[in-house]
Amino acid sequence: MVLKDETAIVGVGSTPYYKRGMSLPQTKIELACKAILAACEDAGLSIKDVDGFAYYSGGFDTALIAQSLGIPEVKFTATLTGGGGGAAGSIGLAAAAITSGHANVVVSLMTLQQVPTARFGAAFATKGTGGYSRPVNPETDFVAPSGLFAPGQMFSLLAQRHMHLYGTRREAFGEIAISQRENAANRPTARFRDRITMDDYLSARMISDPLCLFDYTQENDGAVATITTSAERATNLRQPPVYLVSAANGSAGRWGQSITWMGMPDEYFASSGHRTVAKDVYERAGVTAADIDVALLYDHFTPMVLMQVEDYGFCEIGEGGPFVESGAIRWKTGSIPVNTHGGNLSEAYIIGMTHVKEAVEQLRGQAVNQVEGAELALVTGGPAPTPTSAIILRK
Template sequence: MSLNGKGAVTGIGETQYMRGSPKSAFRLQIEASLKAIEDAGLTPKDIDGIIPIGITGAPAEAFATNFGIEDLRFSAVAPLGGASGIASVQAAVAAIAAGICNHVLIPSGRNVTSGARAGVRIHQMPQFHLVTEFEYPLGAIAPAQLYAPMARRHMELYGTSSRQFAEVAVAMREHAVMHGNAVMKKPITIEDHQNSRMIADPFRLLDCSLESDGGAALVISAAERVRDMRQPGVVIAGIAEGHPDSPSSITQRPDMTRLGIAKAAPRAFAMAGVSPAEIQVAEIYDCFTYIVICQLEDMGFCKKGEGGAFVENGRLRLGGGLPTNTHGGLLSQAHMLGMNHVVELVRQLRGQGGATQVEGAEIGLATGYGDLGDGAMVIMRRA
């Protein structure tokens, strides 16, 4: 059984994205969830499946208790870091297609101002335990330091340049400024990127994503329900997760420049029956600029090693060949674990993209990347 056409995103919700929110992570999760449920035209008691985004999230029971859900039929957790959102959509569609439940809520939200920042948190996570034992004590602390050797290897093998990384950062910032609900509000240039301070060579400050506060949530329902729902239907056409070789250690990975999405993308494209050339808008997980370039290659938008040249000349900007991260992404909108990428894709395919709407967008994709290279990808189309 293929999951193509079995599920739809019927509700999306987001809070304002900011730094220094006075609201707790759970409150932000609840606020985003209530917006998504209302957007779907449902009430909280209609939710019968919950997949919380795990890292800083409350368990399913906390949502069931607060919403008064009397018969929660499905709960799960997808521990793929920033790929968890899309992996959770996959689990939701599978559960709905199997008849287990009807409406699955996927809530996320974080307050990094009061909670743990990414660099500290990862070393408490079981999927990082080998890194925590053998690399953390040497001073390999934060994701920037763990991922930088992948980027450096790519640069040495293929001549990829820091100015090409800058192309990604500049495009994301341009979209964030136009979008409005974004933490970063000032445009940047290639030179601004080149002048930003070095964090973990080759990553400069403007290669790194934000730490921000906010909430984002999705409601997933059966595709045949979209006619009855409040909003224009957006159907899931292809979806897959993929795990990299040597999933517990980048150091030991045979090919450091290949991520888990290289395995997921062919499955998702085949399920949807579309090719990269048909994608009109892309929301690509962008914890670091290089990770966008690597995923573009791994998904087949260009050959391995050509991603740097691919992003040049404004290809990722609105009006370019592949408008990407029309919300500004993790680099310039907010770090919402990639849930904001899924929300934005749905908004684009509904035609509700506002100032950053890609004209006539009917088919697009979103990706997630997490932990030490886990990947997930979803292709959606307007119903």
């Protein structure tokens, strides 16, 4: 159990964000080390203070990182299962290592470096072609004949179901893409800063109906690292501590592999798979959606932002479309500002770790698009196969 306010994020660091494949000739480990060193500098810590690693996705080699950086001793290294759904949960894993006495200063990290051909199934791809998202197995044999190979194709079915059940319009997905691009417009770190209109959105190339070009996350390279330590130690470091109030990861049991074989019950088919995690993270923090000042919601596809808005209680289930279209997620004028950094869609896709970085900057009062008086931030990881995850941070 992660104990409330006993740990804090004290450092965040990143590399530049590159167009896919343009980070070469740097290696993935080189990018990782640069982000870690930047996070240490931000915190006012030496790399020799680091003694733990809490990962998600990615498959990092802790030994290689430790040797490359000259870390004298590693006391803890672990990875949350799953993929991008563990982005927020990796901070909870770091906190668990600290509160249990297994480590003192823990790095959470994501590095994404993509060859110019394909991220999914690159081993099967040839130059200039794409690859399947995963090899064939008994589970995927059920959906592959329908053309469901990549995540966008699978999430499009959840979006279609939401539209069928609740009358959700593509304009709601467009509002998410447009508002996040607005947030990225004045951020020097953002890769996509050109504003888009609803006409731009509705006329964009369709990729997997109803998902068009602007509904998809970008593909890019880069690294982001955070450093977590005890609340006691955090008070003596360079930056104002950002305390971890609560963390949760997992999913409803039959959500599991939902997006890869569509086996979830109708009750939450058209959802982000976060409802159980949302309940847990709020209960552990002793807060509700009404207390959250800024939400950093994992946004690999726009409909999943809308469904998270519902699953985390910012509006009722099925009302996400009108809620979003009303402007409720806008930075300056909305009731719950969402992805104030531009998110995966417009700033950079580092598999969710930019969301943690933005939450920390918001609560320090250092964000480019600062939410006035922000005291509590929600950060999520996924929708994805189990686990999805969430944390609540406070200043």
